[in-house]
Amino acid sequence: MNKEISSLQNPLIKQLIKLQNKSRERKKTGLFVVEGLREINLAIVGGYSIKQIFYVSKIIELKELVKTITNPSIDFIEITQEIYQKLAYRNSTEGVIAMVKTKNHSIENLIINNINPLILVAESPEKPGNIGAILRTADAANVDAVLIANSTTDLYNPNIIRSSVGCIFTNQIATGSSTEIISYLKKKNIAIYCAALKNNALVYHTQDFKKSTAIVVGTEATGLSNEWLKNATQSIIIPMQGKIDSMNVSVAAGILIFEANRQRNQ
Numbered sequence: 001m002n003k004e005i006s007s008l009q010n011p012l013i014k015q016l017i018k019l020q021n022k023s024r025e026r027k028k029t030g031l032f033v034v035e036g037l038r039e040i041n042l043a044i045v046g047g048y049s050i051k052q053i054f055y056v057s058k059i060i061e062l063k064e065l066v067k068t069i070t071n072p073s074i075d076f077i078e079i080t081q082e083i084y085q086k087l088a089y090r091n092s093t094e095g096v097i098a099m100v101k102t103k104n105h106s107i108e109n110l111i112i113n114n115i116n117p118l119i120l121v122a123e124s125p126e127k128p129g130n131i132g133a134i135l136r137t138a139d140a141a142n143v144d145a146v147l148i149a150n151s152t153t154d155l156y157n158p159n160i161i162r163s164s165v166g167c168i169f170t171n172q173i174a175t176g177s178s179t180e181i182i183s184y185l186k187k188k189n190i191a192i193y194c195a196a197l198k199n200n201a202l203v204y205h206t207q208d209f210k211k212s213t214a215i216v217v218g219t220e221a222t223g224l225s226n227e228w229l230k231n232a233t234q235s236i237i238i239p240m241q242g243k244i245d246s247m248n249v250s251v252a253a254g255i256l257i258f259e260a261n262r263q264r265n266q
Contacts, residue, residue, distance in 0.1 A: 004078045005054075008086060013079070016054070016087055016099060023154040026102065032156035034098045035089055037068060039166035046169035049101040050074050056084045059095025089158040102156055107176035107184050110145060117144035118209070118260050119190065120253060121216040123178060123224055124150045131155075132163025133250035134217075139167040141257040146171045147214070149178040149228075182231045190214050194224050194232040195252055201237040209260035217253045220246055 005013060018025040019033045026032045031051065034040050037060070044050060052075045055065055062076055079087075087097050112119075120143050125131045131153060138146045153160070155175070161168055176184070185192055190212040195204075209215075216232070218224035223246075229235060238247070238255055246252075 003075065005083065006080050008083055012052075012077075013083055013087070016097070019099070020087065020089055020158055023157065026154060026156050030102045032100055032102055032161075033087070033089075033158065034100050034161060035087075035096075035158070036094050036166075037065075037096055039161065039169070040096065040098045040100075041068065042166035042169040043098070043100055044069065048103065048169060051099045051101060052077055054079045054084075054087070054097045054099075056081050056095035059084075059093060065096065090162055105148075105155065105173050105175045107147070107174045107180050110147075110172070110174040110184070112144050112172075112188070114144045116210075116212050117188075117190065118257070118264070119143060119145045119147060119185070119214040120257055121147045121149060121181060121185075121214050122249070122253070123216065123218045123228060124152055125249065126152055126219060128153055128157045128159035129163045130248070130250050131157075132160045132165075132168070133248075134253050135160070135164040135167040135171050135173075137250055137254040137257060139164075139170045141254075141261050143257060144172065146173050147181050147184075148173065148175045149181045151175050178225060178227050182227065185214050186231070188212070191233040192216060192228075192231060193256075194218075194228050194235050195238070195256060196224050196229055196232075196235040197237065197246070198229065198235045201235040204236040204238055204256055205259050207234060207236055209263050213260055215253070215256045215260065217249050217256070220249055 019031055034043050054077050057078055120138050122134055192214050194216045216228055
C-alpha cells in the first residue's frame with residue numbers, strides 16, 4: 001500500500017524523529033529506525049518485523065523497492081526530500097528509511113545450536129562506534145553469539161546500526177548482567193577466556209579455543225571487572241610491542257576471535 005507524506009508536522013514523521021534521537025522513545029515504543037536499503041534487507045533476513053518504509057521517489061523508485069523488498073504487508077510511504085533530510089542520520093542519499101520493531105535480547109531467549117560454540121562477550125561497552133565495530137567483527141568471524149554484559153548503551157542507537165553496517169541484524173545478540181551471563185556460560189560448560197592485563201595472563205595464541213569458548217573483552221579505560229576475572233577459565237593477553245599497554249577493544253576482540261577461528265579451521 002502506497003501513501004504520501006509531505007509535512008514535517010505529520011505525527012508519523014514526528015515519531016520517526018523521536019525514534020532517531022531518543023533512546024527513551026525507542027524503549028517505550030519497541031520501535032527503531034533503520035536507514036539504507038542494505039541495512040533494511042539485513043534486518044528482514046535477520047527476522048525483524050518492518051512496520052513501514054519511507055522513501056523519496058526522486059532518489060529511489062517504488063518499483064525498485066518493491067522488487068527488492070518483497071513483503072506485501074509493509075506500507076511504503078513516499079516522503080519529500082525535506083523530510084528525508086530531517087530524518088536521515090547518515091550523510092547518505094539512498095532515500096529510504098524503515099520503522100522496525102525491536103527484539104527481546106534477554107539471555108534467557110538465547111538459543112545456540114552449535115555443540116562447540118564460539119562466543120564473544122563485551123562487558124559494559126560504552127561507545128556506540130565500538131559496539132558497532134565489535135558486531136561487524138563478530139559477523140566477519142561468524143561467531144555463534146555476541147553477549148553484552150551490563151550494557152550502558154541502547155542497542156538500537158542509530159550510531160550502532162550505522163557503524164555495524166547492519167551487522168546488528170546478522171549476529172545473534174543477548175544482553176544481561178555479568179552475573180547472568182557468567183552463570184549461562186558455566187551452565188553450558190563454555191570456557192571463559194578473559195582478555196586482561198594480569199600477572200597470570202597467558203599469551204592468547206597458546207590457548208586452546210577449539211572447544212566451547214567465550215572470549216571476553218572489557219572497556220579500554222578500566223578493563224574487565226573482578227567478577228569476570230575471578231570466574232575466568234584463563235586470563236589471556238595480547239603482547240604489546242609499542243609504548244602503550246592496550247588497544248581499541250574492537251581491534252583486540254578481532255585479534256582474539258580470528259585466532260580462535262584459525263585454530264578451528266586447521
